[in-house]
Amino acid sequence: MKRIRPALRTFGAFLRTPTLSRSIIALLALAILLLLAVNAATFVMIQRTSAYNDTVDHSQQVRLAAKDVLSLLIDAETGQRGFMLTARPEYLKVHDRAVAALPDVLAQLDELIGDDAELTPRLARVQVFYQERMALMDRTIGLTRTGRIGEAVSLIRSGRGKTLMDAMRVELTAIDAVQAQRLVERTRQSEWASAVTVSVNALAALLILILAGISVWLVRRYVEEIQTAHFELDRVNAGLENKVRDRTAELTRANEEIQRFAYIVSHDLRSPLVNVMGYTSELEQVGKMVDEQLTQLEQTHPGAVDAESIRAVREDVPEAVNFIRASTTKMDGLIKAILRLSREGRRGLVPEVLPMTALVHAIADSVSHQVVEVGGAVMVKDLPELESDRLSIEQIFGNLIDNAVKYQQPGRPISIVVDGEESPGGWVSYRVIDNGRGVSARDHERIFELFRRAGRQDQPGEGLGLAFVRNSVRRLGGSIELESELGQGSTFHLKFPKRLIMLGDQGDGL
Known part of the structure; x- marks a missing residue:
């Protein structure tokens, strides 16, 4: 968390600062978002188109199944009438094949229609008419087989079979018409979805080309700015190197002068210091001589010298001489140290x-x-x-x-x-x-x-x-x-x- 916060602050400062690089990044981000939006829209349209295509295919299957039912009913009726007119078994085979296939086709049609509220009642009526028509066909064929052709013809002339066939034809035609209408609508919707998809992609491609053009222009401008800054930096660096070289030379000369000054000062200070040390030794010898004279004078003329003078010669003067000697010794050490530093500074590495x-x-x-x-x-x-x-x-x-x-x-x-x-x-x-x-x-x-x-x-x-x-x-x-x-x-x-x-x-x- 401690590492994330500085990164977020840096990113926020970058977003708040109007720079060319930020503009380029913003355009690239916009292009990516646009591509994502286009991909999402294209995916949705593809899903819709796929759904429309599935619906179209389903409608086509329903229409084909309805036509197959009607065709098989006609085949069954044709075989029935041919057998009744000629009593030849081959006509009956046509009828039997159609009757055998009808249940499967009707079951397929029922499965395709499913819970369709508009088509389910029509299919139910077709089922009812179908059962009655099959029963009527079986009865006429049975009468024909037993030689009771008159009764069979009477059943046909009653018109009930035709009425049932017409009713089934009406219902199946209605189912086909409903699916045809749906097919037209689904086709229109599919074409609309395809057109929208193409339009969205074309518009997105145009926008992306525009963004790409702007990005190329900004990148070119950015590169030109970088090159200009690079040339300016080279110019500044060249000037800076010259300034550094000149300043280094000045500092070197100043350093040499300081070293020479330190050496000269240290060397010149030693001369008076040596004199001070020498005169200090002489003062010490003079003090000893005065002390000896005072000693002799005390022995020969007691009371001739006051005690204050004796204390000054024997205590104050030696103390002052020792203080001077200690100070000069310390000063001599400091001067030697300065000389050592000066010599070290002049030594080549x-x-x-x-x-x-x-x-x-x-x-x-x-x-x-x-x-x-x-x-x-x-x-x-x-x-x-x-x-x-x-x-x-x-x-x-x-x-x-x-x-x-x-x-x-x-x-x-x-x-x-x-x-x-x-x-x-x-x-x-x-x-x-x-x-x-x-x-x-x-x-x-x-x-x-x-x-x-x-x-x-x-x-x-x-x-x-x-x-x-x-x-x-x-x-x-x-x-x-x-x-x-x-x-x-x-x-x-x-x-x-x-x-x-x-x-x-x-x-x-x-």
């Missing part, structure tokens, strides 16, 4: 295929003595190979593993795990997982900044390690992200292109 498992194992072995001392362990799983700069990769993983060892959680044995896998799109991902102090959420970005540190400051350092790591990762075209909770350890997610792409000077400076 040398891509090579790196056996990452062995490389990280070697880094882990360099800190194994510190880890083993506190009962910890470093686990390096099978890592995918990477084509990149060896020195940068060693410094990245070295810094991360050193940090994991340095910032362990007190009272908890160190556990460091390094694993990784290949990612889709030509990327390789690695993870450095530790169970150390962790980093609070508000400091996740802070720890990657220059000279910024988070948490308790009980370990030596200038706050440059992770800044250097991120700078190096970016130079290699990768990314680094931190997943951590305070007191729960940290996981550094590293992602690199499987093959280092060299785009001129890739230094990011400071």
